[in-house]
Amino acid sequence: MPKALIIYGGWDGHNPTGFNTWFKDRLEQNGFEVQSLDNLEDLTPESVQVDLIVPHWTMGKIPGEKSNLIREAVLNGTGLAGIHGGAGDAFREDTEFQFMVGGQFVSHPGNIRPYSVQFRDQNHPITQDLTDFDVVTEQYYMHVDPINHVLATTTFDGQYAPWIEGAVVPVAWTRMHGKGRVFYHSLGHALTDMDTPQVETMTVRGLLWAARIE
Known part of the structure; x- marks a missing residue:
């Protein structure tokens, strides 16, 4: 049975408790044994010996030795999969x-607003057969690594920041970090975002892909 660790906490505005339940339910439906931790001090070398780590901890601070436990696990082959600020705005001071x-x-110019998401790779196991879609949520402007394999993007219209009009920013990507598979997408400000079929499907497939269950 594959094992997963969910680490949840940080800013309450991203509903870490609710998303912990959402992730836990879907992982268990796919045969995972799941452990959830809401205290970073509870991270141990044993707790990260899993197939998949799911961080959902917006902002906050993580002790260096605890961050290192996660990063070393991924470097050695554990998968990492996260969404929105729970992974893409976690531990702002921790550049590693x-x-x-x-x-x-x-930034998310305009805060909650309508925008569209376009798939760039529809042959990947995560995005296969999914169609472009519209959402009403935060449109994340992100600084991204050029080696990411981009799965989906969004284009900013410049309504709230005219100087970024036409900017195409990744929404979802995969990458390797050492031996570990990493999946991320920037949707999921609220649990209702996950009601969009493409978002739920992409998220669940991303969890499984990162854990090497395909």
Whole structure:
């Protein structure tokens, strides 16, 4: 049975408790044994010996030795999969964590707003047969690693920041970090975002892909 570790906490505005339940339910439906931790001090070398780590901890601070436990596990082959600020805006001072994820949130001009998402690779196991879609949520402007394999993007219209009009920014990507597979997408400000079929499907497939269950 594959094992997963969910690490949840940080800013309450991203509903870490609710998303912990969402992730846990879907992982268990796919045959995982799941452990959830809401205290970073509870991270141990044993707790990260899993097939998949799911961080959902917006902002906050992580002790260096605890961050290192996660990063070393991924370097050695554990998968990492996260969404929105829970992974893309986690531990802002920890640049090595950002290096592992492959990007960092910097702004969401206009806050909650309608926008569209376009798939760039529809042959990947995560995005196969999915169609472009519209959402009403935060549109993340991110600084991203050029080696990411981009699965989906969004284009900014410049309504709230005219100087970025036409900017095409990744929404979802995969990458390797050492031997570990990493998946991320920037949707999921609220649990209702996950009601969009493409978002739920992409998220669940991303969890499985990162854990090497395909």
